Amino acid sequence: MRICVALLLFILGAGSAAAATRIKDITDVKGIRTNQLVGYGLVVGLNGTGDTLRNSPFTQQSVQAMLDRMGVNIRGSQYEPRTRNVAAVMVTAELPPFASKGSRFDVTVSSMGDAKSLAGGSLILTSLSGADQVIYAAAQGQITISGYLAKGAAESITSGIPTRGRIPNGAIVEQNAPGMPVEGMPLVLELRNPDFTTAIRIQDAINSFAGQRYGMKVARAEDFQSITLSRPRGLSATRLFAEIGEITVDPDQTARVVIDERTGTIVIGSEVRISTVAVAHGNITVRVKEQPRVSQPLPFSNGETVTVPDTEVDVHEAGGSIETLRGASLRELVSALNRMGLKPIGIIAILQAMKTSGALQAELVVQ
Incomplete structure (x- = not known):
């Protein structure tokens, strides 16, 4: 299996002064700061994509408690709710600084159980508290999601994250934000x-x-x-x-190289400099091919049919090139790496080796 890694070299103001800001x-x-708020609530109106109450006991308990508050008592009866139109969610938000009673702000709604999608759902009135356990706001409204779920009898397609959404201006401040x-x-x-x-x-x-x-x-x-x-x-x-x-x-910036090894993304700041260094890099490719063979016993024998593994390993080493960098700037560094024809994984290895040798005059951040 071949794994393709994407490379992004993002050049920040190369060769020019920092822009006035x-x-x-x-x-x-x-x-002046925001305050984190959190709350627990229920989303209703889902089209069969909510929690399975048998697998999400907290959702069932929440539904029963909500019905109790509304005067509907189903406890002790033979009927147990089996609906899949409801989902338990966590509601999070940031209370803006100087927010006063009556002002509104956005909230994020995230599924807690095994719901498949929150599309089409509405959040029931949910109180939002801060770290001091004081209720500062209440949230309610129609959920908007960026993903979707489409499914049939034998196949389903999911795009984005349909179990998380937002309610624009879905929260209303009930108590003024703390602060002077x-x-x-x-x-x-x-x-x-x-x-x-x-x-x-x-x-x-x-x-x-x-x-x-x-x-x-x-x-x-x-x-x-x-x-x-x-x-x-x-x-x-x-x-x-x-x-x-x-x-x-004109803000100054620290020379910094940021590497995301998971995605192969490399971000190089414009202030990055390279001391004189010679770089050689070779590629080793290892291919493992599996072709299991079936060993069939002779007719009327007491043998058993077994699978015999057949593994073929091929190792190919490509010759590496040598590149000399003398006091290279960002533009020269990118050009040299491109001339060497390196893939992102090779560039990441070279940058880490440069930092170890002391040739990379920048902070190296690996995520």
């Missing part, structure tokens, strides 16, 4: 990708703007992640963040 796009205001108002928060910007150079550039850009706008310096880089702001008298924190957020800077 707004401060609001590379920083967060300290203290902007005016009472510390005025600190935090870099999403911490870097000393970027922090200093942000400090200088803000102070240059503030000197002309407010007649004073307002920014101070505390470390490689945090920039503290001083609010000018008479200016609200909201306006300060709004005006500073539109200032553009």
Whole structure:
């Protein structure tokens, strides 16, 4: 069996300076954050693709509890629900910062049992709680999924993940999000990708703007992640963040190579450099071929029919080429690897060997 691995070389700004970026796009205001919410609920209205109640006892218990709350008592009766139109689900969401009562946000619904698809289902009213066990929102509505399930008597086709979906604006806030108002928060910007150079550039850009706008310096880089702001008298924190957020800077980036061995994806940053190194790589191909043979005994004998394995192993070693890289940039590195005609698995092996030898002047991240 031949396994084909895809290669993606994503070149980030090769040979050119970093693009100017707004401060609001590379920083967060300290203290402004989302909050994770979770809840357990039931999805109804499924077209025979829900949980098998016999195999999902928690779904059956939930259905009985829901009916009890609605005044329908089936406990102790001879009837046991056998419907496949209901599924137990976990509902997850992120409560936006400063969310107030009555505002809405999206929720994600994921199946817990053996349901085949949530297509066409509706989530019954489900409370959503935070890590502090406080109920902040309630979710309900029609589920939208990106996958589908089509099946017949002997075959089925599944595309995407039909057991997970979303409800746009499906949750409504019942209690204000925790946190202090902007005016009472510390005025600190935090870099999403911490870097000393970027922090200093942000400090200088803000102070240059503030000197002309407010007649004073307002920014101070505390470390490689945090920039503290001083609010000018008479200016609200909201306006300060709004005006500073539109200032553009050229963010610096760490030289980094990211490898995903599962998919064969390789991402190389524009700052990656290679010290002088000679690279040789050869390919070894091993093919194993199985042709089982059937040994049939003679007629009227007491022998048994047996299967005799017949294995053929073929090993082929291709000659490798040698490539010398001298202070190569990203463009030169990609060109050299392409000239060697390597597959993704070979490129990954070479990059790992370069890092071990000290020739790869970048952080190597293997996922």
